[in-house]
Amino acid sequence: MKPSLSVIKIGGNVIENQTELNRFLKLFATVEGPKILVHGGGKKATRLGEKLGIKTTMVNGRRITDKDSLEVAVMVYAGLINKSIVSQLQAQDCNAIGLSGADAGIIQAVKRPSAPIDFGFVGDIVSVHTNALRTFLSSGLVPVFCALTHDEKGQMLNTNADTIASELAIALSRDYSTTLYYCFEKSGVLSDVSNDHSVIPHINKQTYYSLIKEQTIGEGMLPKLENCFHALDHSVHKVCVGNINMLQTKPSPFTTLTL
Amino acid sequence: MKPSLSVIKIGGNVIENQTELNRFLKLFATVEGPKILVHGGGKKATRLGEKLGIKTTMVNGRRITDKDSLEVAVMVYAGLINKSIVSQLQAQDCNAIGLSGADAGIIQAVKRPSAPIDFGFVGDIVSVHTNALRTFLSSGLVPVFCALTHDEKGQMLNTNADTIASELAIALSRDYSTTLYYCFEKSGVLSDVSNDHSVIPHINKQTYYSLIKEQTIGEGMLPKLENCFHALDHSVHKVCVGNINMLQTKPSPFTTLTL
Numbered sequence: 191m192k193p194s195l196s197v198i199k200i201g202g203n204v205i206e207n208q209t210e211l212n213r214f215l216k217l218f219a220t221v222e223g224p225k226i227l228v229h230g231g232g233k234k235a236t237r238l239g240e241k242l243g244i245k246t247t248m249v250n251g252r253r254i255t256d257k258d259s260l261e262v263a264v265m266v267y268a269g270l271i272n273k274s275i276v277s278q279l280q281a282q283d284c285n286a287i288g289l290s291g292a293d294a295g296i297i298q299a300v301k302r303p304s305a306p307i308d309f310g311f312v313g314d315i316v317s318v319h320t321n322a323l324r325t326f327l328s329s330g331l332v333p334v335f336c337a338l339t340h341d342e343k344g345q346m347l348n349t350n351a352d353t354i355a356s357e358l359a360i361a362l363s364r365d366y367s368t369t370l371y372y373c374f375e376k377s378g379v380l381s382d383v384s385n386d387h388s389v390i391p392h393i394n395k396q397t398y399y400s401l402i403k404e405q406t407i408g409e410g411m412l413p414k415l416e417n418c419f420h421a422l423d424h425s426v427h428k429v430c431v432g433n434i435n436m437l438q439t440k441p442s443p444f445t446t447l448t449l
Numbered sequence: 450m451k452p453s454l455s456v457i458k459i460g461g462n463v464i465e466n467q468t469e470l471n472r473f474l475k476l477f478a479t480v481e482g483p484k485i486l487v488h489g490g491g492k493k494a495t496r497l498g499e500k501l502g503i504k505t506t507m508v509n510g511r512r513i514t515d516k517d518s519l520e521v522a523v524m525v526y527a528g529l530i531n532k533s534i535v536s537q538l539q540a541q542d543c544n545a546i547g548l549s550g551a552d553a554g555i556i557q558a559v560k561r562p563s564a565p566i567d568f569g570f571v572g573d574i575v576s577v578h579t580n581a582l583r584t585f586l587s588s589g590l591v592p593v594f595c596a597l598t599h600d601e602k603g604q605m606l607n608t609n610a611d612t613i614a615s616e617l618a619i620a621l622s623r624d625y626s627t628t629l630y631y632c633f634e635k636s637g638v639l640s641d642v643s644n645d646h647s648v649i650p651h652i653n654k655q656t657y658y659s660l661i662k663e664q665t666i667g668e669g670m671l672p673k674l675e676n677c678f679h680a681l682d683h684s685v686h687k688v689c690v691g692n693i694n695m696l697q698t699k700p701s702p703f704t705t706l707t708l
Contacts, residue, residue: 238524241501261529265497268547269528270520273597273605277551281603287553287581288527292536294546294590322546322590329584331553338532344540346532 195327195366196225199355203375204434205229205271214373215275217437219282224327224366226358227286227334229275230351235259235266255310255348263348264290267336275334286332291315291339292346294322297354299339299347313339313347315354318361352414356421363425370421370429371436372414378432378445379415383408389432389443395419398447418447454586454625455484458614462634463693464488464530473632474534476696478541483586483625485617486545486593488534489610494518494525514569514607522607523549526595534593545591550574550598551605553581556613558598558606572598572606574613577620611673615680622684629680629688630695631673637691637704638674642667648691648702654678657706677706 198221204214218227239246239262247254255263272288279286291297291313299313326333335358337351352372359370378389393401398415401407407415418429430436432444457480463473477486498505498521506513514522531547538545550556550572558572585592594617596610611631618629637648652660657674660666666674677688689695691703 264532265524265528267528268532269524269526273523273527273549273551276549277599277605278603280551280554280599280601285554285581286551288549288551290532290535290547292532292539292545292547295539295544322544322588325584325588329581331581340536340539342539344537346536 192365192367194223195359195362195368196221196223196371197228197355197359197362197368198225198371198373198437199228199230199351200373200434201230201351201375202233204373205231206233210434211275212278214434214437215278216282217434219279219284220439221437225332226323226327227275227332228337228351228355228358229267229271229334230337231263231267231271234271235263238262238266249307249309252307252309254308255312257311260311260346260348264338264346267338272334272336279332279334284332285330286334287326288334288336290336290346291349291354295319295342296323297339297349297357298342299349300341301345301347311345311347313341313349315339315349315357318357320361320365323358323362324365352417356417356426359421359426360424363427367427368425370418370426372418372429372431373434373436374431375433377435377443379407379411381406390445391443393445393447395422395449415447419449422447422449451624451626453482454618454621454627455480455482455630456487456614456618456621456627457484457630457632457696458487458489458610459632459693460489460610460634461492463632464490465492469693470534471537473693473696474537475541476693478538478543479698480696484591485586486534486591487596487610487614487617488526488530488593489596490522490526490530493530494521497521497525508566508568511568513567514571516570519570519605519607523597523605526597531593531595538591538593543591544589545593546585547593547595549595549605550608550613554578554601555582556598556608556616557601558608559600560604560606570604570606572600572608574598574608574616577616579620579624582617582621583624611676615676615685618680618685619683622686626686627684629677629685631677631688631690632693632695633690634692636694636702638666638670640665649704650702652704652706654681654708674706678708681706681708
Protein backbone atom coordinates (compact mmCIF):
# COMPACT_ATOMS: atom_id res chain seq x y z
CA MET A 191 0.00 0.00 0.00
CA LYS A 192 1.22 3.46 -0.86
CA PRO A 193 1.82 5.88 2.03
CA SER A 194 -0.59 8.81 2.35
CA LEU A 195 0.25 12.36 1.29
CA SER A 196 -1.74 15.56 1.81
CA VAL A 197 -1.37 18.41 -0.68
CA ILE A 198 -3.06 21.48 0.80
CA LYS A 199 -3.68 24.68 -1.12
CA ILE A 200 -4.62 27.95 0.56
CA GLY A 201 -5.93 30.92 -1.33
CA GLY A 202 -5.67 34.66 -1.02
CA ASN A 203 -8.39 34.99 1.65
CA VAL A 204 -6.30 33.01 4.16
CA ILE A 205 -3.05 34.81 3.23
CA GLU A 206 -4.68 38.25 3.50
CA ASN A 207 -5.87 37.86 7.07
CA GLN A 208 -3.03 37.43 9.60
CA THR A 209 -5.31 35.92 12.29
CA GLU A 210 -6.78 33.44 9.80
CA LEU A 211 -3.29 32.61 8.48
CA ASN A 212 -1.96 31.96 12.00
CA ARG A 213 -4.93 29.70 12.74
CA PHE A 214 -4.40 27.86 9.45
CA LEU A 215 -0.65 27.36 10.06
CA LYS A 216 -1.36 25.92 13.52
CA LEU A 217 -3.88 23.50 12.01
CA PHE A 218 -1.55 22.67 9.12
CA ALA A 219 1.31 21.87 11.52
CA THR A 220 -0.89 19.24 13.20
CA VAL A 221 -1.78 17.42 9.95
CA GLU A 222 -0.18 13.98 10.24
CA GLY A 223 2.06 12.29 7.69
CA PRO A 224 3.89 13.70 4.67
CA LYS A 225 2.35 16.97 3.45
CA ILE A 226 2.86 19.83 1.03
CA LEU A 227 1.52 23.36 1.24
CA VAL A 228 0.79 25.47 -1.84
CA HIS A 229 -0.05 29.14 -1.33
CA GLY A 230 -1.53 31.77 -3.58
CA GLY A 231 -0.47 35.37 -3.50
CA GLY A 232 -3.44 37.38 -2.32
CA LYS A 233 -3.61 41.07 -2.94
CA LYS A 234 -0.19 41.93 -1.50
CA ALA A 235 1.42 41.82 -4.94
CA THR A 236 -1.26 44.14 -6.35
CA ARG A 237 -0.76 46.57 -3.47
CA LEU A 238 3.05 46.54 -3.82
CA GLY A 239 2.69 47.05 -7.57
CA GLU A 240 0.43 50.05 -6.96
CA LYS A 241 2.91 51.56 -4.48
CA LEU A 242 5.65 51.18 -7.10
CA GLY A 243 3.47 52.79 -9.77
CA ILE A 244 3.21 49.60 -11.84
CA LYS A 245 -0.08 49.57 -13.70
CA THR A 246 -2.14 46.39 -13.70
CA THR A 247 -3.31 45.58 -17.20
CA MET A 248 -6.39 43.38 -17.39
CA VAL A 249 -7.72 41.63 -20.51
CA ASN A 250 -11.09 39.82 -20.25
CA GLY A 251 -10.90 40.14 -16.46
CA ARG A 252 -7.48 38.46 -16.33
CA ARG A 253 -4.27 40.10 -15.27
CA ILE A 254 -1.36 40.48 -17.69
CA THR A 255 2.02 39.71 -16.11
CA ASP A 256 4.52 42.09 -17.69
CA LYS A 257 8.21 42.21 -16.69
CA ASP A 258 7.64 44.59 -13.76
CA SER A 259 4.60 42.69 -12.48
CA LEU A 260 6.59 39.45 -12.58
CA GLU A 261 9.36 41.02 -10.46
CA VAL A 262 6.73 42.09 -7.94
CA ALA A 263 5.18 38.60 -7.96
CA VAL A 264 8.57 36.96 -7.37
CA MET A 265 9.34 39.36 -4.50
CA VAL A 266 5.97 38.94 -2.80
CA TYR A 267 5.24 35.25 -3.45
CA ALA A 268 8.73 33.68 -3.18
CA GLY A 269 10.04 36.30 -0.75
CA LEU A 270 7.60 37.93 1.65
CA ILE A 271 4.75 35.41 1.83
CA ASN A 272 6.78 32.22 1.41
CA LYS A 273 9.40 33.07 4.04
CA SER A 274 6.79 34.38 6.45
CA ILE A 275 4.93 31.05 6.21
CA VAL A 276 8.15 29.00 6.45
CA SER A 277 9.45 30.83 9.54
CA GLN A 278 6.05 30.58 11.24
CA LEU A 279 5.80 26.85 10.51
CA GLN A 280 9.34 26.38 11.84
CA ALA A 281 8.14 28.03 15.06
CA GLN A 282 5.45 25.28 15.24
CA ASP A 283 8.12 22.56 14.94
CA CYS A 284 7.05 21.87 11.36
CA ASN A 285 10.21 21.51 9.27
CA ALA A 286 9.07 23.65 6.33
CA ILE A 287 11.15 24.35 3.25
CA GLY A 288 10.05 27.15 0.92
CA LEU A 289 10.16 26.43 -2.79
CA SER A 290 9.27 27.89 -6.15
CA GLY A 291 8.94 25.60 -9.14
CA ALA A 292 12.48 26.58 -10.16
CA ASP A 293 14.06 25.29 -6.94
CA ALA A 294 15.55 21.83 -7.40
CA GLY A 295 14.04 22.07 -10.92
CA ILE A 296 10.76 20.66 -9.62
CA ILE A 297 8.14 22.34 -11.84
CA GLN A 298 8.88 23.08 -15.48
CA ALA A 299 6.47 25.30 -17.40
CA VAL A 300 6.28 27.02 -20.79
CA LYS A 301 5.32 30.62 -21.35
CA ARG A 302 1.71 30.64 -22.50
CA PRO A 303 1.50 31.29 -26.28
CA SER A 304 1.02 34.99 -26.98
CA ALA A 305 -1.96 34.42 -29.32
CA PRO A 306 -4.85 35.10 -29.04
CA ILE A 307 -4.03 37.08 -25.87
CA ASP A 308 -0.50 37.72 -24.60
CA PHE A 309 -0.76 37.18 -20.85
CA GLY A 310 2.96 37.91 -20.46
CA PHE A 311 5.12 35.87 -18.10
CA VAL A 312 2.49 33.26 -17.28
CA GLY A 313 3.49 29.61 -17.28
CA ASP A 314 1.59 26.46 -18.19
CA ILE A 315 3.03 23.42 -16.43
CA VAL A 316 4.80 20.91 -18.65
CA SER A 317 6.30 18.49 -16.14
CA VAL A 318 6.88 17.87 -12.44
CA HIS A 319 10.18 16.27 -11.42
CA THR A 320 9.50 14.40 -8.21
CA ASN A 321 12.99 13.06 -7.32
CA ALA A 322 14.01 15.91 -5.03
CA LEU A 323 10.46 16.23 -3.65
CA ARG A 324 10.38 12.57 -2.65
CA THR A 325 13.77 12.98 -0.96
CA PHE A 326 12.44 15.99 0.99
CA LEU A 327 9.25 14.18 2.03
CA SER A 328 11.09 11.05 3.15
CA SER A 329 13.49 13.26 5.18
CA GLY A 330 10.51 14.70 7.07
CA LEU A 331 10.69 18.06 5.34
CA VAL A 332 7.46 19.92 4.51
CA PRO A 333 7.63 21.63 1.10
CA VAL A 334 5.87 25.02 0.90
CA PHE A 335 5.33 26.09 -2.71
CA CYS A 336 4.58 29.57 -3.97
CA ALA A 337 2.79 30.01 -7.30
CA LEU A 338 5.87 30.41 -9.51
CA THR A 339 7.52 28.05 -11.98
CA HIS A 340 10.39 28.33 -14.48
CA ASP A 341 10.97 27.45 -18.12
CA GLU A 342 14.37 25.76 -17.58
CA LYS A 343 15.90 28.54 -19.69
CA GLY A 344 16.31 31.03 -16.87
CA GLN A 345 12.84 32.60 -16.90
CA MET A 346 10.54 32.60 -13.85
CA LEU A 347 6.82 32.33 -14.69
CA ASN A 348 3.66 33.24 -12.79
CA THR A 349 1.49 30.12 -12.48
CA ASN A 350 -1.96 29.40 -11.09
CA ALA A 351 -1.68 28.03 -7.53
CA ASP A 352 -4.67 25.66 -7.93
CA THR A 353 -2.95 24.08 -10.93
CA ILE A 354 0.40 23.80 -9.12
CA ALA A 355 -1.37 21.96 -6.28
CA SER A 356 -3.19 19.55 -8.61
CA GLU A 357 -0.12 18.86 -10.78
CA LEU A 358 2.02 18.16 -7.69
CA ALA A 359 -0.69 15.83 -6.34
CA ILE A 360 -0.96 14.05 -9.70
CA ALA A 361 2.80 13.61 -10.12
CA LEU A 362 3.21 12.27 -6.58
CA SER A 363 0.30 9.82 -6.95
CA ARG A 364 2.75 7.35 -8.49
CA ASP A 365 4.34 6.96 -5.06
CA TYR A 366 1.69 8.17 -2.63
CA SER A 367 -2.03 7.85 -2.02
CA THR A 368 -2.68 11.56 -2.41
CA THR A 369 -5.44 13.71 -0.97
CA LEU A 370 -5.73 17.21 -2.39
CA TYR A 371 -7.28 19.92 -0.19
CA TYR A 372 -8.51 23.21 -1.60
CA CYS A 373 -9.00 25.65 1.31
CA PHE A 374 -10.96 28.75 0.42
CA GLU A 375 -13.46 31.15 2.01
CA LYS A 376 -16.56 28.95 1.63
CA SER A 377 -17.40 25.81 3.59
CA GLY A 378 -17.43 23.65 0.47
CA VAL A 379 -19.32 23.28 -2.78
CA LEU A 380 -22.71 24.84 -2.02
CA SER A 381 -26.09 23.86 -3.45
CA ASP A 382 -27.21 27.42 -2.71
CA VAL A 383 -24.39 29.93 -3.24
CA SER A 384 -25.95 32.42 -0.80
CA ASN A 385 -26.24 29.84 2.00
CA ASP A 386 -22.93 28.69 3.55
CA HIS A 387 -24.79 25.86 5.32
CA SER A 388 -25.83 24.24 2.02
CA VAL A 389 -22.60 22.24 1.69
CA ILE A 390 -22.84 19.26 -0.65
CA PRO A 391 -20.97 16.63 1.39
CA HIS A 392 -19.98 14.32 -1.45
CA ILE A 393 -19.72 14.72 -5.21
CA ASN A 394 -18.74 12.00 -7.66
CA LYS A 395 -18.54 12.24 -11.42
CA GLN A 396 -22.16 11.24 -11.88
CA THR A 397 -23.55 13.77 -9.41
CA TYR A 398 -21.10 16.37 -10.83
CA TYR A 399 -22.68 16.06 -14.29
CA SER A 400 -26.17 16.26 -12.77
CA LEU A 401 -25.20 19.39 -10.81
CA ILE A 402 -23.91 21.00 -14.00
CA LYS A 403 -27.12 20.08 -15.87
CA GLU A 404 -29.29 21.46 -13.08
CA GLN A 405 -27.10 24.62 -13.01
CA THR A 406 -26.85 24.18 -9.24
CA ILE A 407 -23.20 25.18 -8.97
CA GLY A 408 -22.05 28.80 -9.01
CA GLU A 409 -20.07 29.83 -12.10
CA GLY A 410 -16.93 30.65 -10.12
CA MET A 411 -16.89 27.09 -8.78
CA LEU A 412 -17.04 25.33 -12.15
CA PRO A 413 -13.34 25.69 -13.19
CA LYS A 414 -12.36 24.65 -9.65
CA LEU A 415 -14.40 21.45 -9.93
CA GLU A 416 -13.03 20.78 -13.40
CA ASN A 417 -9.55 21.02 -11.89
CA CYS A 418 -10.58 18.61 -9.10
CA PHE A 419 -11.90 15.97 -11.50
CA HIS A 420 -8.83 16.41 -13.69
CA ALA A 421 -6.77 15.45 -10.61
CA LEU A 422 -9.05 12.50 -9.79
CA ASP A 423 -8.87 11.33 -13.42
CA HIS A 424 -5.09 11.30 -13.04
CA SER A 425 -4.79 9.04 -9.99
CA VAL A 426 -5.33 11.51 -7.13
CA HIS A 427 -7.21 9.53 -4.47
CA LYS A 428 -9.55 12.20 -3.10
CA VAL A 429 -10.14 15.96 -3.29
CA CYS A 430 -11.57 17.98 -0.39
CA VAL A 431 -12.99 21.48 -0.84
CA GLY A 432 -13.88 23.73 2.10
CA ASN A 433 -12.60 26.31 4.55
CA ILE A 434 -9.62 25.73 6.85
CA ASN A 435 -11.84 24.06 9.46
CA MET A 436 -11.76 20.89 7.37
CA LEU A 437 -8.23 20.36 8.75
CA GLN A 438 -9.55 20.20 12.33
CA THR A 439 -9.61 16.87 14.15
CA LYS A 440 -13.39 17.28 14.28
CA PRO A 441 -13.95 19.08 11.01
CA SER A 442 -17.03 21.13 10.18
CA PRO A 443 -18.86 20.07 6.96
CA PHE A 444 -16.93 20.26 3.69
CA THR A 445 -17.15 18.68 0.23
CA THR A 446 -15.32 15.49 -0.70
CA LEU A 447 -14.89 14.66 -4.38
CA THR A 448 -14.11 11.20 -5.69
CA LEU A 449 -14.51 9.52 -9.06
CA MET B 450 39.33 11.07 3.48
CA LYS B 451 36.50 13.57 3.57
CA PRO B 452 34.96 14.62 0.24
CA SER B 453 35.63 18.18 -0.93
CA LEU B 454 33.07 20.99 -0.68
CA SER B 455 33.24 24.51 -2.08
CA VAL B 456 31.35 27.31 -0.30
CA ILE B 457 31.37 30.35 -2.56
CA LYS B 458 30.21 33.80 -1.49
CA ILE B 459 29.50 36.60 -3.96
CA GLY B 460 29.05 40.17 -2.91
CA GLY B 461 27.00 43.10 -4.08
CA ASN B 462 29.36 44.09 -6.89
CA VAL B 463 28.69 40.82 -8.74
CA ILE B 464 24.92 40.94 -8.06
CA GLU B 465 24.65 44.55 -9.24
CA ASN B 466 26.12 43.98 -12.69
CA GLN B 467 24.00 41.60 -14.84
CA THR B 468 26.91 40.84 -17.26
CA GLU B 469 29.25 40.08 -14.34
CA LEU B 470 26.55 37.97 -12.65
CA ASN B 471 25.95 35.94 -15.83
CA ARG B 472 29.68 35.36 -16.19
CA PHE B 473 29.92 34.33 -12.55
CA LEU B 474 26.97 31.91 -12.79
CA LYS B 475 28.52 30.24 -15.85
CA LEU B 476 31.81 29.81 -13.97
CA PHE B 477 30.01 28.65 -10.82
CA ALA B 478 28.09 26.01 -12.79
CA THR B 479 31.42 24.50 -13.93
CA VAL B 480 32.87 24.19 -10.40
CA GLU B 481 33.21 20.46 -9.76
CA GLY B 482 31.95 18.54 -6.76
CA PRO B 483 29.49 19.52 -4.04
CA LYS B 484 29.11 23.28 -3.73
CA ILE B 485 27.10 25.99 -2.02
CA LEU B 486 26.51 29.57 -3.16
CA VAL B 487 25.89 32.41 -0.69
CA HIS B 488 24.83 35.76 -2.10
CA GLY B 489 24.67 39.22 -0.64
CA GLY B 490 21.97 41.70 -1.51
CA GLY B 491 23.63 44.56 -3.31
CA LYS B 492 21.90 47.87 -3.57
CA LYS B 493 18.62 46.58 -4.96
CA ALA B 494 17.04 46.48 -1.51
CA THR B 495 18.11 50.08 -0.84
CA ARG B 496 16.66 51.19 -4.18
CA LEU B 497 13.37 49.36 -3.61
CA GLY B 498 13.18 50.84 -0.10
CA GLU B 499 13.67 54.33 -1.55
CA LYS B 500 10.94 53.78 -4.15
CA LEU B 501 8.59 52.71 -1.36
CA GLY B 502 9.51 55.76 0.72
CA ILE B 503 11.18 53.72 3.46
CA LYS B 504 13.91 55.77 5.07
CA THR B 505 17.28 54.13 5.67
CA THR B 506 18.47 54.85 9.19
CA MET B 507 22.23 54.59 9.69
CA VAL B 508 24.07 54.52 13.03
CA ASN B 509 27.89 54.60 12.98
CA GLY B 510 27.80 53.87 9.23
CA ARG B 511 25.68 50.76 9.74
CA ARG B 512 22.15 50.30 8.53
CA ILE B 513 19.29 49.75 10.98
CA THR B 514 16.86 47.04 9.85
CA ASP B 515 13.40 48.17 10.99
CA LYS B 516 10.22 46.20 10.22
CA ASP B 517 9.70 47.78 6.81
CA SER B 518 13.38 47.40 5.80
CA LEU B 519 13.26 43.73 6.79
CA GLU B 520 10.21 43.17 4.55
CA VAL B 521 12.11 44.78 1.68
CA ALA B 522 15.20 42.63 2.41
CA VAL B 523 13.11 39.45 2.45
CA MET B 524 11.43 40.39 -0.84
CA VAL B 525 14.66 41.32 -2.62
CA TYR B 526 17.10 38.75 -1.16
CA ALA B 527 14.87 35.65 -0.84
CA GLY B 528 12.58 36.62 -3.73
CA LEU B 529 14.03 38.62 -6.59
CA ILE B 530 17.77 37.89 -6.35
CA ASN B 531 17.57 34.31 -5.08
CA LYS B 532 15.05 33.10 -7.66
CA SER B 533 16.81 34.93 -10.47
CA ILE B 534 20.06 33.12 -9.56
CA VAL B 535 18.31 29.75 -9.11
CA SER B 536 16.47 29.92 -12.45
CA GLN B 537 19.64 31.01 -14.26
CA LEU B 538 21.66 28.17 -12.70
CA GLN B 539 18.92 25.71 -13.65
CA ALA B 540 19.34 26.93 -17.24
CA GLN B 541 23.04 25.93 -16.93
CA ASP B 542 22.06 22.41 -15.83
CA CYS B 543 23.10 23.20 -12.27
CA ASN B 544 20.41 21.81 -9.95
CA ALA B 545 20.16 24.85 -7.68
CA ILE B 546 17.80 25.14 -4.71
CA GLY B 547 17.23 28.57 -3.19
CA LEU B 548 17.25 28.78 0.60
CA SER B 549 17.08 31.23 3.44
CA GLY B 550 18.33 30.17 6.86
CA ALA B 551 14.69 29.49 7.84
CA ASP B 552 14.18 26.86 5.13
CA ALA B 553 14.58 23.34 6.50
CA GLY B 554 15.55 25.13 9.74
CA ILE B 555 19.17 25.26 8.61
CA ILE B 556 20.45 28.49 10.21
CA GLN B 557 19.22 29.61 13.60
CA ALA B 558 20.08 33.11 14.79
CA VAL B 559 19.17 35.43 17.65
CA LYS B 560 18.17 39.05 17.28
CA ARG B 561 21.22 41.13 18.17
CA PRO B 562 20.86 42.65 21.67
CA SER B 563 19.39 46.16 21.44
CA ALA B 564 22.10 47.71 23.64
CA PRO B 565 24.30 49.66 23.03
CA ILE B 566 22.80 50.14 19.55
CA ASP B 567 19.50 48.64 18.40
CA PHE B 568 20.22 47.42 14.87
CA GLY B 569 16.66 46.11 14.56
CA PHE B 570 15.95 42.77 12.88
CA VAL B 571 19.57 41.70 12.55
CA GLY B 572 20.53 38.16 13.46
CA ASP B 573 23.68 36.68 14.98
CA ILE B 574 24.04 33.02 14.07
CA VAL B 575 23.62 30.55 16.94
CA SER B 576 23.67 27.20 15.16
CA VAL B 577 23.72 25.54 11.75
CA HIS B 578 21.73 22.31 11.36
CA THR B 579 23.46 20.33 8.64
CA ASN B 580 21.16 17.28 8.31
CA ALA B 581 18.99 18.61 5.49
CA LEU B 582 22.00 20.30 3.85
CA ARG B 583 23.95 17.06 3.72
CA THR B 584 20.93 15.32 2.21
CA PHE B 585 20.71 18.03 -0.47
CA LEU B 586 24.42 17.86 -1.26
CA SER B 587 24.46 14.08 -1.49
CA SER B 588 21.42 14.25 -3.83
CA GLY B 589 23.40 16.48 -6.19
CA LEU B 590 21.46 19.63 -5.30
CA VAL B 591 23.29 22.97 -5.13
CA PRO B 592 22.06 25.13 -2.22
CA VAL B 593 21.91 28.86 -2.94
CA PHE B 594 21.61 30.87 0.28
CA CYS B 595 20.44 34.45 0.64
CA ALA B 596 21.57 36.49 3.65
CA LEU B 597 18.56 35.81 5.89
CA THR B 598 18.15 33.61 8.95
CA HIS B 599 15.37 32.99 11.49
CA ASP B 600 15.08 32.83 15.27
CA GLU B 601 13.01 29.59 15.34
CA LYS B 602 10.17 31.66 16.85
CA GLY B 603 8.77 32.88 13.55
CA GLN B 604 10.98 35.92 13.00
CA MET B 605 13.16 36.34 9.90
CA LEU B 606 16.46 38.17 10.53
CA ASN B 607 18.86 40.05 8.27
CA THR B 608 22.31 38.43 8.56
CA ASN B 609 25.74 39.22 7.17
CA ALA B 610 26.40 37.10 4.06
CA ASP B 611 30.15 36.68 4.81
CA THR B 612 29.23 35.23 8.21
CA ILE B 613 26.60 32.91 6.72
CA ALA B 614 29.23 31.58 4.29
CA SER B 615 31.84 31.01 7.00
CA GLU B 616 29.39 29.43 9.47
CA LEU B 617 28.09 27.06 6.77
CA ALA B 618 31.67 26.15 5.84
CA ILE B 619 32.57 25.57 9.50
CA ALA B 620 29.49 23.45 10.25
CA LEU B 621 30.05 21.29 7.15
CA SER B 622 33.75 20.77 7.91
CA ARG B 623 32.78 17.86 10.15
CA ASP B 624 31.79 15.94 7.01
CA TYR B 625 33.65 17.70 4.20
CA SER B 626 37.07 19.13 3.44
CA THR B 627 35.77 22.64 2.92
CA THR B 628 37.19 25.46 0.83
CA LEU B 629 35.61 28.87 1.37
CA TYR B 630 35.75 31.38 -1.52
CA TYR B 631 35.09 35.08 -1.00
CA CYS B 632 34.48 36.67 -4.42
CA PHE B 633 34.60 40.45 -4.41
CA GLU B 634 35.67 43.31 -6.67
CA LYS B 635 39.42 43.10 -5.98
CA SER B 636 41.84 40.43 -7.21
CA GLY B 637 42.74 39.37 -3.68
CA VAL B 638 44.35 40.76 -0.56
CA LEU B 639 46.56 43.57 -1.87
CA SER B 640 49.87 44.76 -0.45
CA ASP B 641 49.13 48.13 -2.10
CA VAL B 642 45.41 48.95 -2.01
CA SER B 643 45.70 51.21 -5.06
CA ASN B 644 47.39 48.54 -7.19
CA ASP B 645 45.19 45.58 -8.20
CA HIS B 646 48.32 43.70 -9.37
CA SER B 647 49.81 43.65 -5.84
CA VAL B 648 47.98 40.45 -4.85
CA ILE B 649 49.52 38.64 -1.89
CA PRO B 650 49.33 35.02 -3.12
CA HIS B 651 49.44 33.29 0.24
CA ILE B 652 48.78 34.37 3.81
CA ASN B 653 49.10 32.19 6.86
CA LYS B 654 48.58 33.17 10.48
CA GLN B 655 52.19 34.22 10.94
CA THR B 656 52.30 36.45 7.85
CA TYR B 657 48.79 37.74 8.77
CA TYR B 658 50.10 39.08 12.09
CA SER B 659 53.14 40.63 10.34
CA LEU B 660 50.85 42.30 7.78
CA ILE B 661 48.73 43.76 10.57
CA LYS B 662 51.84 45.00 12.39
CA GLU B 663 53.21 46.59 9.22
CA GLN B 664 49.77 48.13 8.53
CA THR B 665 50.00 46.74 5.01
CA ILE B 666 46.34 45.71 4.76
CA GLY B 667 43.56 48.20 4.01
CA GLU B 668 41.14 48.80 6.90
CA GLY B 669 38.15 47.46 4.97
CA MET B 670 39.96 44.16 4.52
CA LEU B 671 40.76 43.55 8.20
CA PRO B 672 37.31 42.28 9.35
CA LYS B 673 37.18 40.08 6.21
CA LEU B 674 40.53 38.48 7.13
CA GLU B 675 39.45 38.06 10.73
CA ASN B 676 36.41 36.17 9.45
CA CYS B 677 38.68 34.02 7.23
CA PHE B 678 40.97 33.04 10.11
CA HIS B 679 37.95 32.39 12.32
CA ALA B 680 36.85 29.85 9.69
CA LEU B 681 40.35 28.33 9.45
CA ASP B 682 40.54 28.11 13.26
CA HIS B 683 37.28 26.11 13.12
CA SER B 684 38.36 23.37 10.71
CA VAL B 685 37.78 25.01 7.34
CA HIS B 686 40.55 23.67 5.10
CA LYS B 687 41.36 26.74 3.00
CA VAL B 688 40.00 30.22 2.26
CA CYS B 689 40.41 31.94 -1.13
CA VAL B 690 39.89 35.67 -1.61
CA GLY B 691 39.72 37.30 -5.04
CA ASN B 692 37.49 38.23 -7.94
CA ILE B 693 35.33 35.75 -9.86
CA ASN B 694 38.26 34.82 -12.14
CA MET B 695 39.63 32.64 -9.36
CA LEU B 696 36.92 30.12 -10.34
CA GLN B 697 38.38 29.79 -13.86
CA THR B 698 40.19 26.60 -14.83
CA LYS B 699 43.28 28.76 -15.30
CA PRO B 700 42.67 31.34 -12.61
CA SER B 701 44.26 34.77 -12.47
CA PRO B 702 46.17 35.54 -9.22
CA PHE B 703 44.18 35.52 -5.95
CA THR B 704 44.95 35.13 -2.25
CA THR B 705 44.87 31.77 -0.49
CA LEU B 706 44.67 31.73 3.31
CA THR B 707 45.62 28.77 5.46
CA LEU B 708 46.60 28.34 9.08
